[in-house]
Amino acid sequence: MKISTTIYWFSGTGNSLYVAKRLTAGLGGASIVSMASGVPVEAVGGDGEKLGFVFPSYYCNLPRIVRAFAENLKIRDRTYLFAIVTMGGLGQGSIAELESLLKKKNLELSYGRGIHTPANYIIRYNPADKAKMEGKLNKVNEKIKFISSQINFGVRSVKKIRLSTNYLYKNIENLDSQFYAENTCASCGQCAKLCPAANIKIDNGKPLWLHHCEHCVACISWCPKEAIQYGGQTKTRRRYRNPKISANEMITAMKLPN
Ligand SMILES: Cc1cc2nc3c(=O)[nH]c(=O)nc-3n(C[C@H](O)[C@H](O)[C@H](O)COP(=O)(O)O)c2cc1C
Ligand code: SF4
Ligand code: SF4
Incomplete structure (x- = not known):
């Protein structure tokens, strides 16, 4: 069979x-x-x-x-x-x-x-x-x-472990109010296309976060201009993306509903 x-x-x-x-x-x-x-x-x-x-x-x-x-x-x-x-x-x-x-x-x-x-x-x-x-x-x-x-x-x-730190993830959807785009934002709209939760709207060429965030860090990690920051702590940090996957592949594979 x-x-x-x-x-x-x-x-x-x-x-x-x-x-x-x-x-x-x-x-x-x-x-x-x-x-x-x-x-x-x-x-x-x-x-x-x-x-x-x-x-x-x-x-x-x-x-x-x-x-x-x-x-x-x-x-x-x-x-x-x-x-x-x-x-x-x-x-x-x-x-x-x-x-x-x-x-x-x-x-x-x-x-x-x-x-x-x-x-x-x-x-x-x-x-x-x-x-x-x-x-x-x-x-x-x-x-x-x-x-x-x-x-x-x-x-x-x-294979599993019985460990959860889920309390830290509670109400995370609203913590996106700490995201912002710097002036280097090129208004390409990629962050909105990559967001698996449809949590970003491009308004006047700049991203706006809509408070139903998953905290997947796609927007901040893939931005081609590294223009997205989170609070004060991300300016000097590296952006990680799997090197074998491209932003376009992510967007196409996600096939988000309109
Ligand atoms: C919100 C959040 C919470 C995370 N918590 C854990 C965790 O509890 N344990 C762990 O090993 N990695 C944790 N990570 C790291 C990711 O699970 C890991 O890098 C994963 O491979 C990312 O997968 P992706 O590239 O498919 O998004 C966390 C990442 C994020 C964004
Ligand atoms: S991906 Fe970066 S450059 Fe493009 S619109 Fe979003 S914040 Fe601006
Ligand atoms: S962290 Fe993930 S879910 Fe939240 S706005 Fe950015 S891309 Fe969307």
């Missing part, structure tokens, strides 16, 4: 999209669907089907957009479900959260793993320099190869 696989992905700075794409290749082909484009209306999965979720860890938990997607997605019984979290350090609490969310829907998470990727959270710290970033990225492909082979064999194993 031909097994069909779908990977749902969410990403701010490209790590999770990169992982989703490489997994697709490792699994011998899969449909790859952006969680930011909305929840499918029809039920998905079923006997002999594999569904995967690939996303970053936020405060050791699920990004809100991923949580809402997984809560609302109608999944048929007997689907092989897998979750891969990309994380700068310790993020497998996100796997534990997804597992319990699915349990409440009487579904079992079959497989879960974390992959260490460069940490992108410019708002809290200076992202890794080039050498560190390359060191981490070099190990990612090997890990994806291993994970793909396990998923291909239908291995059932969930």
Whole structure:
């Protein structure tokens, strides 16, 4: 029987999209669907089907957009479900959260793993320099190869930790009032196109943040002029983007609803 696989992905700075794409290749082909484009209306999965979720860890938990997607997605019984979290350090609490969310829907998470990727959270710290970033990225492909082979064999194993710092992520949607664009902004509109939460409006050529932010740091990290700042702490910090993913690819792959 031909097994069909779908990977749902969410990403701010490209790590999770990169992982989703490489997994697709490792699994011998899969449909790859952006969680930011909305929840499918029809039920998905079923006997002999594999569904995967690939996303970053936020405060050791699920990004809100991923949580809402997984809560609302109608999944048929007997689907092989897998979750891969990309994380700068310790993020497998996100796997534990997804597992319990699915349990409440009487579904079992079959497989879960974390992959260490460069940490992108410019708002809290200076992202890794080039050498560190390359060191981490070099190990990612090997890990994806291993994970793909396990998923291909239908291995059932969930690696998680019971740790959540989610209280720090509460009410984060309003903290976008600390974002602003400097005069170097070229009015290209890319920040608005890249925002997976449609949280940026271009007004008089400049971005305005609309207070339903995910804190994915896409806008500040991808701005071609590095014109976006957050409070006083980001002026001297590096902007991290996965070097194998371009802004155009992110925008096209997201297929945001109009
Ligand atoms: C809001 C936010 C919270 C984060 N929290 C964690 C965390 O708890 N643990 C961790 O290991 N990495 C954390 N990170 C780092 C990202 O999970 C990591 O860099 C990820 O690979 C980014 O994926 P992306 O490029 O697909 O957006 C956080 C990043 C952001 C933006
Ligand atoms: S991406 Fe940067 S330069 Fe382009 S509109 Fe946004 S802030 Fe301005
Ligand atoms: S406003 Fe910026 S940080 Fe917030 S969701 Fe959009 S791109 Fe991400």
